[in-house]
Amino acid sequence: MGKHKILTILEKELVVSLGCTEPVAIALAAAKAKSYALGQIAEISVKASGNIIKNAKSVGIPGMTAKGLEFAAALGATAGDPNNQLEVLTGLGLYDEQTALKLIEAGKVTACQADTPKRLYIEVIVKTEKHTSRVVISDNHSKITLIEVDGKEVYHGGCENIGIQTDDEELEALTIDEVYEWILQADLNDLTLIKKSIELNRVIGMEGLAGDYGLNVGRTIKDNVKKGILSDDLATAAMSLAAAGSDARMAGSKLPVMANTGSGNQGIAVTLPVVAAAEKLQVSEEKMIRAVALSHLITIHIKSKFGRLSALCGVTAAGMGASGAIVYLLEGGLQQIKAAVQNTIGNVSGMICDGAKAGCAMKVSTCSNVAVQSALLALNNQEIQSTDGFIHNDVEKSIESFCKLGNEGTRQTDELILKLMLEK
Structure with a gap:
């Protein structure tokens, strides 16, 4: 096997990550969705596959005391930087946690299991007074496969490869x-x-x-x-x-x-x-x-x-x-x-x-x-x-x-x- 092929595999499969990958992936989807929906958040809804729920339900989130799918989504939408990929929650603190919790306390964030055969699936919908955006991550924790804004598809990812990033x-x-x-x-x-x-x-x-x-x-x-x-x-x-x-x-x-x-x-x-x-x-x-x-x-x-x-x-x-x-x-x-x-x-x-x-x-x-x-x-x-x-x-x-x-x-x-x- 060629030298460069193995190096390519390493480059694709070794990625710096902050926080457990499942809640971070939810935060990434939410941050990306919010970036397409200007204005004050009226509603955030999360749908996730069973395996995502299993791994995001109880694990700690960097620098935070709160846990759970709703919290990860609210935190990503209010304070996450989608450009940072799996380091989307870098640099967040107490103010960001409190802001996210206020959304949850107001009943504006919901989460449920998605009806999907995929083991890795996250769908986040963010609604504001101006726009509604929907982002889907599937098969890979940082792989956004769909973005919709106000019902119109603005991005559709290429071939989905279950299990691993490398071809x-x-x-x-x-x-x-x-x-x-x-x-x-x-x-x-x-x-x-x-x-x-x-x-x-x-x-x-x-x-x-x-x-x-x-x-x-x-x-x-x-x-x-x-x-x-x-x-x-x-x-x-x-x-x-x-x-x-x-x-x-x-x-x-x-x-x-x-x-x-x-x-x-x-x-x-x-x-x-x-x-x-x-x-x-x-x-x-x-x-x-x-x-x-x-x-x-x-x-x-x-x-x-x-x-x-x-x-x-x-x-x-x-x-x-x-x-x-x-x-x-x-x-x-x-x-x-x-x-x-x-x-x-x-x-x-x-x-x-x-x-x-x-x-x-x-x-x-x-x-x-x-x-x-x-x-x-x-x-x-x-x-x-x-x-x-x-x-x-x-x-x-x-x-x-x-x-x-x-x-x-x-x-x-x-x-x-x-x-x-x-x-x-």
């Missing part, structure tokens, strides 16, 4: 073999996005360790290492830093992160276990950068088949990428990298997604621990065999099976999870 033909040749060969020879000057992902995501990881965020999963692990209850080893280092990053992000930290395939939490889970392992092993900066690039690309490869939103937790795919990268840090070769991915698939495939929330940090911790465990088993030439479960001899076929499970085997589960969440 199918660009992804066809992306295999673990191809990724590994590319990682070995890649020019470090071409890996500036990887370096930025390390820098941004490490900062939020350290913030989570220092502050009081969500369930404090990462900080609790670190504190128990200090007490001698947990050992100061590779697994706890990976779990602590990665979970802390998720703690901060899910609780509404104002720090941006580098998202992977549309998910900031996934971006954290792809990078920080590898960064923590690299620091623990005291490898060179170059080795760490190449390892994180490997983790990103393996995860992109898996997510391109898995889809952006599923009843299964996307952090499991990040754990698969991280496991291969940790093998690379420990001087393992291609076959052991594949074995680590196989082991991770066989371990965490059934983890469900019940929405974005503080508890996601626990899932990040679990997948980080599994990534280390799977890597160590692979380095000892231990690999889940094709006689077990849906694992194949070929890792690419195992990935296909895992993705079929996520896409085809969990639709009823997804509906039930949402029903259980909305019954509370």
Whole structure:
């Protein structure tokens, strides 16, 4: 696979994001709709697919205390800058929160589930005394596919590509073999996005360790290492830093992160276990950068088949990428990298997604621990065999099976999870 094709994939799938992606996407749609409807807001209505509702219902929004779909839409419409894409809520504060809440208190903002087969769908209608505008985001958190003003279509996006931004033909040749060969020879000057992902995501990881965020999963692990209850080893280092990053992000930290395939939490889970392992092993900066690039690309490869939103937790795919990268840090070769991915698939495939929330940090911790465990088993030439479960001899076929499970085997589960969440 050509050098430039892989770089293009990285440029499309690694995007700086502020806040959990689902409420931010709602805010983006609302901000865009308001930009086409001059005048005082009379009404905002939001329709969203079940998976969007699941991930936007309870998660924190950067710098805010309020949560929910209505709040995200009101905040985006009153104070968001649509030109900032997934950083649409950058720089907002208490005044902006109060302004948005006044709209909600006045009964001017409503939200409901959209009647759509799409897993990622957001529709926001903003009405003022002068205009009515409608904006639709579908299949990708920042992909506006329709804009209508006063009933007239002013923009219609091109071909919708479910699951991932990169074109199918660009992804066809992306295999673990191809990724590994590319990682070995890649020019470090071409890996500036990887370096930025390390820098941004490490900062939020350290913030989570220092502050009081969500369930404090990462900080609790670190504190128990200090007490001698947990050992100061590779697994706890990976779990602590990665979970802390998720703690901060899910609780509404104002720090941006580098998202992977549309998910900031996934971006954290792809990078920080590898960064923590690299620091623990005291490898060179170059080795760490190449390892994180490997983790990103393996995860992109898996997510391109898995889809952006599923009843299964996307952090499991990040754990698969991280496991291969940790093998690379420990001087393992291609076959052991594949074995680590196989082991991770066989371990965490059934983890469900019940929405974005503080508890996601626990899932990040679990997948980080599994990534280390799977890597160590692979380095000892231990690999889940094709006689077990849906694992194949070929890792690419195992990935296909895992993705079929996520896409085809969990639709009823997804509906039930949402029903259980909305019954509370």
